[in-house]
Amino acid sequence: MRAVIKRITTVEQREAVRTVLRRLRPVPKVDVPRFADRLHEFSAPYRLHLGCGNIKLAGFCNVDALETIAADAIDDIRTLGRFPDGSAREIYACHVLEHFGHDEVIPLLKRWYAVLQPGGVIRISVPDLDRIVRIYHKNWEHFQKPGNTPWIGLIYGGQSTPYDFHKTGFNANWLRHLLEQCGFEQCEEYPHEPHFVPGTVDASVANATFGEYFSLNMMARRPL
Numbered sequence: 001m002r003a004v005i006k007r008i009t010t011v012e013q014r015e016a017v018r019t020v021l022r023r024l025r026p027v028p029k030v031d032v033p034r035f036a037d038r039l040h041e042f043s044a045p046y047r048l049h050l051g052c053g054n055i056k057l058a059g060f061c062n063v064d065a066l067e068t069i070a071a072d073a074i075d076d077i078r079t080l081g082r083f084p085d086g087s088a089r090e091i092y093a094c095h096v097l098e099h100f101g102h103d104e105v106i107p108l109l110k111r112w113y114a115v116l117q118p119g120g121v122i123r124i125s126v127p128d129l130d131r132i133v134r135i136y137h138k139n140w141e142h143f144q145k146p147g148n149t150p151w152i153g154l155i156y157g158g159q160s161t162p163y164d165f166h167k168t169g170f171n172a173n174w175l176r177h178l179l180e181q182c183g184f185e186q187c188e189e190y191p192h193e194p195h196f197v198p199g200t201v202d203a204s205v206a207n208a209t210f211g212e213y214f215s216l217n218m219m220a221r222r223p224l
């Protein structure tokens with residue numbers, strides 16, 4: 001049979017048939033672990049890590065819109081529908097607030113305020129436009145070299161998913177104003193390092209490419 005087929009077909013025809021047959025073979029099953037929601041493993045008052053991405057903070061309920069490797073619960077952090085008012089004692093959001101439009105920020109901060117219990121603490125880290133301008137100016141030559149971007153990742157976001165676009169920006173003055181407008185008190189910058197959760201490496205402590213911190217880390221409280 002093989003000899004007959006070889007005689008009546010060309011090498012190209014045989015290769016084409018092999019390609020079609022290869023495509024028809026069942027794709028081997030790969031075991032992709034299914035996302036396991038773990039919200040039930042936590043209890044109020046929660047410590048919430050909002051927009052966790054791939055950073056898992058021990059002791060926190062890590063929340064994201066996407067089923068990331070770190071997420072314990074999937075929720076839209078603008079509305080936090082899975083978390084009742086007053087159910088959190090702490091909120092941390094690192095390089096997340098800039099992912100929302102100018103008009104979304106106040107309603108979102110008001111929602112976070114409502115979810116925090118009185119006396120609860122909020123920590124927010126965002127790209128600091130004041131620091132970025134200073135670092136950019138100091139390193140002007142770097143940004144003029146062929147192939148170097150004008151820091152577009154830090155300013156406009158990684159743009160790797162629909163949730164990864166920056167839509168607004170902050171400096172300390174502006175963020176404090178917004179937090180106070182939403183009722184928060186005792187707004188103050190906190191140091192980059194050590195991270196308030198020991199051993200954590202996230203964008204709040206980042207200092208690449210120029211050895212200078214570019215994040216604004218601010219904490220505030222919901223009054224008692």
Ligand SMILES: C[S@@+](CC[C@H](N)C(=O)[O-])C[C@H]1O[C@@H](n2cnc3c(N)ncnc32)[C@H](O)[C@@H]1O
Pocket residue numbers: 050051052053054055063064065066075076077078093094095096099163164202203204
């Ligand atoms: C730049 S990443 C920050 C990740 C992490 N906090 C860090 O410091 O590396 C922003 C995260 O916010 C999440 N995010 C953006 N919009 C969201 C939304 N509406 N609800 C929940 N998560 C959202 C994104 O999926 C992404 O994981």
